[in-house]
Amino acid sequence: MTRLSVNINKIATLRNSRGGHMPSVLDAAINCQKFGAEGITVHPRPDERHITRQDVYDIKPHISTEFNIEGYPSEAFIQLVLDVKADQVTLVPDQPGQLTSDHGWDTITNHDFLVDVIGRFKAAGIRTSIFVDPDLKQIEGASRVGTDRIELYTEPYATLYPIDADKAVEPFVKAAELAHEFNLGINAGHDLSLKNLKFLIDKIPYIDEVSIGHALIADALYLGLRNTIHEYLDCIRP
Ligand SMILES: CC(=O)[C@@H](O)[C@H](O)COP(=O)(O)O
Numbered sequence: 371m372t373r374l375s376v377n378i379n380k381i382a383t384l385r386n387s388r389g390g391h392m393p394s395v396l397d398a399a400i401n402c403q404k405f406g407a408e409g410i411t412v413h414p415r416p417d418e419r420h421i422t423r424q425d426v427y428d429i430k431p432h433i434s435t436e437f438n439i440e441g442y443p444s445e446a447f448i449q450l451v452l453d454v455k456a457d458q459v460t461l462v463p464d465q466p467g468q469l470t471s472d473h474g475w476d477t478i479t480n481h482d483f484l485v486d487v488i489g490r491f492k493a494a495g496i497r498t499s500i501f502v503d504p505d506l507k508q509i510e511g512a513s514r515v516g517t518d519r520i521e522l523y524t525e526p527y528a529t530l531y532p533i534d535a536d537k538a539v540e541p542f543v544k545a546a547e548l549a550h551e552f553n554l555g556i557n558a559g560h561d562l563s564l565k566n567l568k569f570l571i572d573k574i575p576y577i578d579e580v581s582i583g584h585a586l587i588a589d590a591l592y593l594g595l596r597n598t599i600h601e602y603l604d605c606i607r608p
Pocket residue numbers: 377379380412413415440462469470471501559560581583
């Protein structure tokens with residue numbers, strides 16, 4: 371059954387815009403779980419544009435579901451994740467100045483690096499996921515680096531979906547089928563929304579987890595956080 375992990379980066383964006391503590395990122399983590407979220411995702415970027423390192427420490431004791439920490443595996447990031455012992459770490463190949471995550475790993479050229487980093491997290495009992503494009507060569511490369519899961523980068527799906535849903539989802543179905551053959555767990559995320567989520571789940575029902583933030587927090591401005599989370603859950607389990 372697919373789990374919904376709510377990414378609360380954008381709560382922190384709003385909080386940081388005034389330099390204070392409102393809206394509370396911790397309250398958001400607590401309430402998202404109370405409203406039905408089955409995980410909390412944060413991406414503490416090096417510039418702390420939204421989620422800060424301190425947020426990660428503040429949130430951890432209040433996670434009653436699953437804590438997924440995303441980021442580029444710099445030594446500082448690795449130590450942070452090991453220190454708080456996240457339930458899952460999602461490795462993304464982001465450069466510090468990137469506007470957002472916009473591509474998956476080259477799992478072939480980064481093979482040795484990923485094997486080393488993944489091995490450190492697995493030795494600590496932390497589930498690993500690596501951000502990948504729906505490229506069959508990269509999925510095959512992912513099967514060789516020891517990761518527990520992949521996370522399919524779904525922005526291309528979300529962009530093409532309104533134009534041609536079947537064409538948009540096709541590469542993701544093929545990538546998921548291959549990952550399944552390799553016994554890799556399958557997460558998905560980036561630009562998923564109330565518009566495109568149900569179709570993706572219908573076509574790939576064995577997705578383990580979707581992590582959704584930007585659109586969900588935007589929807590909550592109009593629907594409220596409780597109703598929004600319920601609507602996203604209804605897309606996953608109608
Ligand atoms: C990895 C991914 O696709 C997103 O979770 C990413 O963390 C979004 O980052 P921003 O919220 O900084 O755009």
